[in-house]
Amino acid sequence: xxxxxxxxxxxxxxxxxxxxxxxxxxxxxxxxxxxxxxxxxxxxxxxxxxxxxxxxxxxxxxxxxxxxxxxxxxxxxxxxxxxxxxxxxxxxxxxxxxxxxxxxxxxxxxxxxxxxxxxxxxxxxxxxxxxxxxxxxxxxxxxxxxxxxxxxxxxxxxxxxxxxxxxxxxxxxxxxxxxxxxxxxxxxxxxxxxxxxxxxxxxxxxxxxxxxxxxxxxxxxxxxxxxxxxxxxxxxxxxxxxxxxxxxxxxxxxxxxxxxxxxxxxxxxxxxxxxxxxxxxxxxxxxxxxxxxxxxxxxxxxxxxxxxxxxxxxxxxxxxxxxxxxxxxxxxxxxxxxxxxxxxxxxxxx
Numbered sequence: 001x002x003x004x005x006x007x008x009x010x011x012x013x014x015x016x017x018x019x020x021x022x023x024x025x026x027x028x029x030x031x032x033x034x035x036x037x038x039x040x041x042x043x044x045x046x047x048x049x050x051x052x053x054x055x056x057x058x059x060x061x062x063x064x065x066x067x068x069x070x071x072x073x074x075x076x077x078x079x080x081x082x083x084x085x086x087x088x089x090x091x092x093x094x095x096x097x098x099x100x101x102x103x104x105x106x107x108x109x110x111x112x113x114x115x116x117x118x119x120x121x122x123x124x125x126x127x128x129x130x131x132x133x134x135x136x137x138x139x140x141x142x143x144x145x146x147x148x149x150x151x152x153x154x155x156x157x158x159x160x161x162x163x164x165x166x167x168x169x170x171x172x173x174x175x176x177x178x179x180x181x182x183x184x185x186x187x188x189x190x191x192x193x194x195x196x197x198x199x200x201x202x203x204x205x206x207x208x209x210x211x212x213x214x215x216x217x218x219x220x221x222x223x224x225x226x227x228x229x230x231x232x233x234x235x236x237x238x239x240x241x242x243x244x245x246x247x248x249x250x251x252x253x254x255x256x257x258x259x260x261x262x263x264x265x266x267x268x269x270x271x272x273x274x275x276x277x278x279x280x281x282x283x284x285x286x287x288x289x290x291x292x293x294x295x296x297x298x299x300x301x302x303x304x305x306x307x308x309x310x311x312x313x314x315x316x317x318x319x320x321x322x323x324x325x326x327x328x329x330x331x332x333x334x335x336x337x338x339x340x341x342x343x344x345x346x347x348x349x350x
Contacts, residue, residue: 025094029077029105030070030112037292038069038165041188044296045169045181048247048303053124053173060123061172065165067116068132072139072161074109078102079144087206120172128172135164149211152218159192160185166296183241184296190235191292194228194267198285201225201270202278225271228284232267236260242299252302259291 042065046058053061077084077095081102084090094100113136121129143158151157163185170181197215200207201224204216216224239260243253266284273280 021099025099026108028094029074029100029108031073031076032070034073034162035066035069037289038162039066040293041184041296042165042169044300045166045184046173047169047300048180049170049173049178051174057124057172061120061128061169064116064120064123065132065168065172067112068120068136069165071109071113071116072136074105074112075136075140076144078105078109079140080148081105083210083212086210087203089203089206120168124172125175127175127177128168131164131168131171131177135161135168138164150213152213152215154214155196156193159196160189162192163188180242180245180247183238183245183247184299186238186241187235187295188292190231190238191288194231194235194263195285195288195292197224197228198270198281198288201281221275225267225273229264229267229271232264236264239295242303248299248302250302252298255298256295259294262287263291 039062043062046053046061077093080090081095084093085096090096095102095105113133117129117133117136120132139158139161143154143161147154147158166184166188167177167181171177200214200216201221204214204221207214208217215227219227236256239256240253242248243250243256263284266280266287270280270284
């Protein structure tokens with residue numbers, strides 16, 4: 001009896017770490033580092049919006065967006081399990097190691113996606129839920145299933161999925177899409193190629209072995225570093241737009257210019273680096289992550305409580321006022337014509 005009891009307790013002891021390991025494997029499926037960046041940019045879009053949500057709805061929105069990002073990461077790993085197994089960077093993921101089956105990953109990813117979209121639509125608004133659904137669809141179907149294995153421009157087009165979170169955050173707060181979150185979309189869209197190609201340069205052989213036509217594989221290092229420099233310059237130009245259009249104040253402008261200068265400098269050093277120099281690409285990749293976090297943090301700090309009057313909104317309001325004036329003018333003319341036909345004179349005609 002004693003031996004049986006000891007054996008039973010031993011089994012229970014070993015089952016707990018296994019259960020915790022399974023939980024960690026499912027968390028890893030959701031790509032938590034990528035998820036954290038998506039959630040942070042969504043938070044910025046949510047907080048700089050002119051409509052302020054209560055804390056409960058803010059948390060619901062962020063949790064739903066995090067779940068949606070996790071669903072996209074899970075479904076990406078489900079589809080790319082064969083590629084991941086052939087690359088050193090991804091061979092340790094749960095699916096290549098056999099810790100989670102492809103069926104489990106598919107069910108988990110689809111369930112998570114459906115719940116995230118439904119909760120965001122029900123708790124906030126239909127537009128935010130629809131945008132989250134489009135983002136997941138775009139990342140899985142357009143990027144992962146269609147573009148990734150077919151064109152070296154995969155990350156350029158597919159990178160749009162990663163640029164949607166601030167738009168979703170804004171939509172969750174306002175129920176609308178303004179020009180302001182589209183500026184943030186543009187920044188992330190231009191940031192993605194330089195960020196990801198800097199990673200791919202040192203892993204071109206792995207991508208080639210896996211059959212993925214990333215730009216360094218197809219065009220080579222020189223052409224890739226040139227494209228990185230071009231996108232870096234475009235990124236820095238776009239990064240000052242929040243300051244120019246009035247989404248943020250001077251503090252953000254200083255950070256954008258200073259960090260942008262470093263970004264372009266690192267891209268230039270990568271462009272001029274030797275073929276076997278791995279450090280230049282590693283430095284740019286590491287700084288690119290820090291750059292985006294710092295840029296959006298500066299935007300959030302500079303836009304505290306949306307205190308900066310947005311020029312884009314002012315312009316839009318002016319257009320609306322002009323349109324309303326024109327409509328009123330037309331209505332007045334119609335009324336005058338009707339009164340004239342009835343034999344009366346308008347006040348403006350006296």
